[in-house]
Amino acid sequence: MRTEIRIGGFGGQGVILAGIILGKSACLFDGKEAVQTQSYGPEARGGASKCEVVISDSEIDYPKVLNPDIFIAMSNEALIKYIGDLKDNGTLIVDPTTTDVEDVREFIDEHNIDVYEAPATKTATDEIGLKIVANIVMVGAITKITKVISKEAAIKAIEDSVPKGTEEKNIKAFEAGYALVE
Amino acid sequence: MAEEFFIQGNEACAKGAIAAGCRFFAGYPITPSTEVAETLARELPKVGGSFVQMEDEIASAGAIIGGSWGGAKSMTATSGPGISLMQENIGYAFISETPIVIVDVQRGSPSTAQPTMAAQGDMMQARWGSHGDYEPIALSPSSVQEFFDFTIKAFNLAEEYRCPVFVMADEVIGHMREKIVVEDDIEIVARKRPEKTDDYLPFENIENGTTPMPAFGDGFNVHVTGLTHDERGYPDTNNPETHDKLIQRICDKVLNNRDKICSVKSKGCEDADIVIVSYGGPVRSVIEAAAQARADGKKVGYVKIDTPWPFPDEQLEELTASAKDVLVVEMNLGQMYYEVDRVCKRDANVHLMGKIGGLLPTPDEILEQIDKIGGN
Numbered sequence: 001m002r003t004e005i006r007i008g009g010f011g012g013q014g015v016i017l018a019g020i021i022l023g024k025s026a027c028l029f030d031g032k033e034a035v036q037t038q039s040y041g042p043e044a045r046g047g048a049s050k051c052e053v054v055i056s057d058s059e060i061d062y063p064k065v066l067n068p069d070i071f072i073a074m075s076n077e078a079l080i081k082y083i084g085d086l087k088d089n090g091t092l093i094v095d096p097t098t099t100d101v102e103d104v105r106e107f108i109d110e111h112n113i114d115v116y117e118a119p120a121t122k123t124a125t126d127e128i129g130l131k132i133v134a135n136i137v138m139v140g141a142i143t144k145i146t147k148v149i150s151k152e153a154a155i156k157a158i159e160d161s162v163p164k165g166t167e168e169k170n171i172k173a174f175e176a177g178y179a180l181v182e
Numbered sequence: 183m184a185e186e187f188f189i190q191g192n193e194a195c196a197k198g199a200i201a202a203g204c205r206f207f208a209g210y211p212i213t214p215s216t217e218v219a220e221t222l223a224r225e226l227p228k229v230g231g232s233f234v235q236m237e238d239e240i241a242s243a244g245a246i247i248g249g250s251w252g253g254a255k256s257m258t259a260t261s262g263p264g265i266s267l268m269q270e271n272i273g274y275a276f277i278s279e280t281p282i283v284i285v286d287v288q289r290g291s292p293s294t295a296q297p298t299m300a301a302q303g304d305m306m307q308a309r310w311g312s313h314g315d316y317e318p319i320a321l322s323p324s325s326v327q328e329f330f331d332f333t334i335k336a337f338n339l340a341e342e343y344r345c346p347v348f349v350m351a352d353e354v355i356g357h358m359r360e361k362i363v364v365e366d367d368i369e370i371v372a373r374k375r376p377e378k379t380d381d382y383l384p385f386e387n388i389e390n391g392t393t394p395m396p397a398f399g400d401g402f403n404v405h406v407t408g409l410t411h412d413e414r415g416y417p418d419t420n421n422p423e424t425h426d427k428l429i430q431r432i433c434d435k436v437l438n439n440r441d442k443i444c445s446v447k448s449k450g451c452e453d454a455d456i457v458i459v460s461y462g463g464p465v466r467s468v469i470e471a472a473a474q475a476r477a478d479g480k481k482v483g484y485v486k487i488d489t490p491w492p493f494p495d496e497q498l499e500e501l502t503a504s505a506k507d508v509l510v511v512e513m514n515l516g517q518m519y520y521e522v523d524r525v526c527k528r529d530a531n532v533h534l535m536g537k538i539g540g541l542l543p544t545p546d547e548i549l550e551q552i553d554k555i556g557g558n
Contacts, residue, residue, distance in 0.1 A: 027188055033361070035358055035360050037359075061467070061470040061473075062467050
C-alpha cells in the first residue's frame with residue numbers, strides 16, 4: 001500500500017526534519033520503502049515550507065505526492081493552500097496554536113476528512129520548555145494517529161537524525177506528542 | 183557488512199565519489215548541486231583529500247584537470263550555468279586525455295532560469311558543448327542509489343578510458359531522499375600507471391587506445407597541451423596525419439568499447455506496440471505509467487537509458503524491434519529525442535513528450551500520451 005504524506009508549515013519549524021524522520025523510520029527501521037521530497041525554493045525562516053513523504057510496502061516509482069492521504073498543517077497558510085489536495089476520507093492533523101480548522105471546515109465536511117488537533121507548539125513550549133521541538137512533538141502525534149510508522153522505528157530515527165547531545169530532549173518531545181492523542 | 187542510509191541524491195553522489203577514491207574536488211557551488219560540494223568539503227579532509235572552492239566554474243574545471251595530472255582522482259559538481267562556463271576546459275580534458283568526473287545536477291534553463299526546479303536541458307551540452315570532435319561518456323541516475331552507483335561508475339570509466347565522464351543528474355534525483363545500500367565490496371578501477379621505460383610515450387597510439395598516465399612528479403618527461411600533439415605530447419599542429427590519428431584514437435577508444443560502456447534497462451519490450459524511452463528522473467514516472475498501461479491491457483514497454491553518451495544505438499534498436507510507436511519522455515523540448523529518432527525512425531513513429539517548467543511528468547500525463555498514440 002502506498003501512503004502519501006504532506007507536512008506544511010513555516011520555514012524554521014522543522015517540517016523538513018519531521019519528514020526525514022518519517023521516511024527514515026519507514027525504510028531503515030520498519031523494513032518499508034520511503035521517498036522524501038521537499039519544495040525547494042527561496043524560503044527563509046518564516047516563509048512557507050513543505051515536505052512530502054511517500055511510504056510503501058513495495059518499490060516506489062513516482063516519488064512525488066499529488067494527493068496526500070495524510071496532511072499535517074503547522075501553519076494556517078499551509079492549511080489553506082494545500083487542503084484541497086487531500087484525498088477523500090483523508091487524515092488532517094493541525095497544530096491549533098498556529099492554525100484555525102474553521103477556515104477549511106467546508107472542505108473537511110464535504111470530503112469526510114478525519115481531523116485531529118495536536119497542540120505541538122504549546123506542548124513543546126509548556127512541557128519541554130523548547131518551542132523548536134514542536135516538529136518532533138508532531139512526529140509523535142503523527143505516529144500515534146496514523147500508525148504509518150512504528151513507535152520503535154520513530155525513536156531510532158530521531159536518535160539518528162537530531163544533533164548529538166539533544167537526543168534525550170527530542171525523545172521526550174516525541175513521547176509528549178505520542179501522548180497527546182488517544 | 184552492507185550499510186544503509188536515508189540520504190539525498192547529492193549526498194549519495196559525494197559518498198560515491200569518496201568510495202570511488204576521489205581525493206580532490208574543486209568547484210563553485212550552485213543550486214541544485216550545492217550539497218555535493220557541501221558534503222565533500224566536510225568529508226574529503228577526513229580521508230586525506232582536498233576541497234577547494236574556486237572563483238568560478240572554468241577555474242574549477244582547470245583545477246580538477248590539474249588535480250588529475252597530480253595523481254588524484256578529481257571531480258567537480260555544477261548545474262547548467264556552470265557547465266556552460268566549463269566547456270573550454272572540458273575540451274582541454276578531452277584532448278589531453280585527462281580522467282575527470284563532472285557532475286551536472288540539471289535545473290531549469292537556459293541561462294540562470296530556474297535554480298530550484300528540475301530539467302534535463304544540458305544533455306546536448308554534455309555531448310557537443312565544447313568545440314570539436316570527441317566522444318563523451320555520460321551517465322544519468324534515476325534514483326538516489328543510482329546517483330551513488332553511477333558516480334563510482336563514472337570514476338571507473340574515466341580511469342579505464344582516460345577521459346572526462348559526466349554524471350547527468352537532475353534536481354529531482356539530487357534533492358530527494360531515499361535509502362541507499364553501500365556494499366563493502368565496491369569495484370574500483372585504479373589508474374593505469376606507466377612502467378619506467380626509456381620508450382614510454384604518454385599519448386602512444388596503442389591498440390586499445392588508452393595509454394597509462396603518469397602523475398606530475400613521477401619522474402616522466404611529459405608535456406600536456408591542448409594543441410594537437412604527437413605521442414610524446416609535443417605540439418605538432420600542422421601535420422594532418424598527427425591530428426587525424428590523435429582525434430580518431432580519442433574517439434575510437436570510447437566508440438570501440440560501446441558494448442562495454444553502454445547500459446540500458448528495460449521491461450515489457452519484447453511484444454510491445456509502444457515503447458517509452460527515458461532517462462534520469464522521468465524514468466520514475468515512466469515505470470509507473472508503463473505498469474498501469476500493461477494492467478489496462480495495452481502492450482507498452484519501456485527502456486531506461488543509463489548511459490545517454492555514447493548513445494546505446496544497438497540496445498535501443500533491439501528493444502524497439504516490435505514497436506510501432508516510440509515515445510521519448512524527457513524534461514526539455516527535445517534533445518535525446520533526436521537520437522532516438524535517428525535509431526528508431528525506420529521502423530517506428532517516434533514521438534516526443536517534452537516537459538519543461540520544473541516538475542516531473544506525472545504517470546497520468548504519460549498515460550494520456552499513450553492514449554493519444556494508441557488512437558484512444
